[in-house]
Amino acid sequence: MTTTTGQVRYQFEYEDPIRCAFIGAGGHSYRNIYPSFQYAPVDLRAICDLDGDRAAKYARIFGAAHTYTDHREMLERERPTAVFIVTAYDPDGRLQAVDLALDCLAAGAHVWMEKPTATSTAEVEQLQAAARSAGRTVVTGMKTVFSPVMSRVKEIVSGPEFGGPSSISVRYPLSMPAYERRADLVAMNWFLDCIFHPAAVLLHLMGPLDRISHEWEERTGASVTVMRFESGAIGTLHLTAGESPSSPSSRVEVIGDNANVVVENGTSVTYYRPTPARAYGRTGSFMVPTESAPLHWEPEYSYGQLYNKNLFYLGYVDEIGYFCDCVRNGTTPELGSLDQAFHILQLFEAYRRAEPGTWTTVKV
Ligand SMILES: NC(=O)c1ccc[n+]([C@@H]2O[C@H](COP(=O)([O-])OP(=O)(O)OC[C@H]3O[C@@H](n4cnc5c(N)ncnc54)[C@H](O)[C@@H]3O)[C@@H](O)[C@H]2O)c1
Structure with a gap:
């Protein structure tokens, strides 16, 4: 794996980072996901949130070049290789990430999404079919x-x-x-x-x-x-x-x-x-x-070692590194896969x- 099993590489040390976009500028992503990019081959091109002001603030902090409030416009303009999705629920309890992931797959992007992947096995099957027809990978952040x-x-x-x-x-x-x-x-x-x-x-x-x-x-x-x-x-x-x-x-x-x-x-x-x-x-x-x-x-x-950061011992850096490895090497995920989400x-x-x-x- 890219990260904790060997020497950790810093984001700026990668020569061929993945062209990435991000949907969601909320609480969890601020605390745990954007900061994990410091140790991943991620070139964060753009951030999209319904709250454009927050997207702009996150872009300044985490180094994205562009911001959007409409993910379809972002997909169209940025043509990302991979998209990270960290959103929440609609008032009717539906998970916002499912439709967003389907749009990303249709636009030809690999998808990393926070758990839960979906609210039902039927939705996971929809994602599986979309991933298959797009020939793209979906990994869920099952951090533990x-x-x-x-x-x-x-x-x-x-x-x-x-x-x-x-x-x-x-x-x-x-x-x-x-x-x-x-x-x-x-x-x-x-x-x-x-x-x-x-x-x-x-x-x-x-x-x-x-x-x-x-x-x-x-x-x-x-x-x-x-x-x-x-x-x-x-x-x-x-x-x-x-x-x-x-x-x-x-x-x-x-x-x-x-x-x-x-x-x-x-x-x-x-x-x-x-x-x-x-x-x-x-x-x-x-x-x-x-x-x-x-x-x-x-x-x-006692030491200022990476292993003392929750980003490492809770599994965030490795869940992202694993997804990046799958994208770069064209490997099919076993961990955090749609099959696991289905179970x-x-x-x-x-x-x-x-x-x-x-x-x-x-x-x-
Ligand atoms: N793995 C973990 O340890 C862990 C911990 C906490 C939360 N989470 C997960 O993270 C997810 C987010 O949680 P949160 O507390 O950060 O939520 P949040 O409400 O703070 O953030 C969600 C963000 O998504 C944005 N959003 C929603 N729909 C959008 C759309 N169509 N386009 C663009 N932006 C959109 C919202 O505007 C909001 O800023 C949840 O799925 C939760 O389960 C995981």
Whole structure:
């Protein structure tokens, strides 16, 4: 990958950056996406936002030559190779990015879009068809799977020593509306927005889901889902609405066969490697052999290193670098692909369809 697995290159060091345009000059893009371009082969030609004044301010700050309030005019005049889309929702709950992405693909541009990719599997299919007929790539910014921590966990659980993932538990703070309100897309916008994060991790580490059943708590909207994956592995997703805002939010644990790996708070990883069993009642030391002892990684926070920026440890720089690699090398994305978005939207639709306490297959 362009970025964290090797030496990081700065934007101005690329000789053949990609001619890019950007739709959206909002809060998240200001904090996390435009700043990530400092480490990507991006030549930001133009920014479009319905608020022309904000587009102009962002253009000055992030170095774009032109601004627009109409994306079609921008596509026509700038002829970008790739477009980044970071927009939000219409009042009826529809995602603005879907139609924008379809327009970009029709104009011959590759598309990077923020999650959620769409509000339904039908919309993802529309994007898949448009991408196919345009011969262009669409990548969604599923940041966590691009984070250095999750890349290492994926490596660990895929190695022969781990014995294949057999079960997983994921915790993430998110409230789910009551079953009766789930047909209302507006009521479901926040859930859709956030479910992409834990769902992308589940899919990345375990593969596609077969079936789920969830229980739901009425005061907070917290839920616990029991899941079975197509591989036969099992898992739980605990959406911890009601937790304190001061609490670390996420925890992921994958179990293999005589091995497990735990990620706490997005940055701390412990790999409990396969090690010989200890005779019960006859073992006087808890120390396991050094060659099979647990491995533990956590960051140091003292140096002005790139890895100490959230742009790096949350996966933003790598999700953008990965897209740029796909565009420049003509490779088909696996991570953040429309196929992955389709699976995540299948899970979203399963929650809308299935009452608490019942089982549903995730594929219909
Ligand atoms: N991955 C993450 O960590 C993360 C974090 C926060 C938000 N997000 C995602 O980022 C997206 C944006 O969130 P936000 O809080 O920045 O929203 P926002 O409302 O601050 O920004 C959206 C911008 O899009 C512009 N826009 C809408 N339609 C447009 C159009 N047709 N043409 C041009 N501009 C248009 C709006 O004017 C606005 O400036 C959401 O999809 C959200 O899920 C992701």
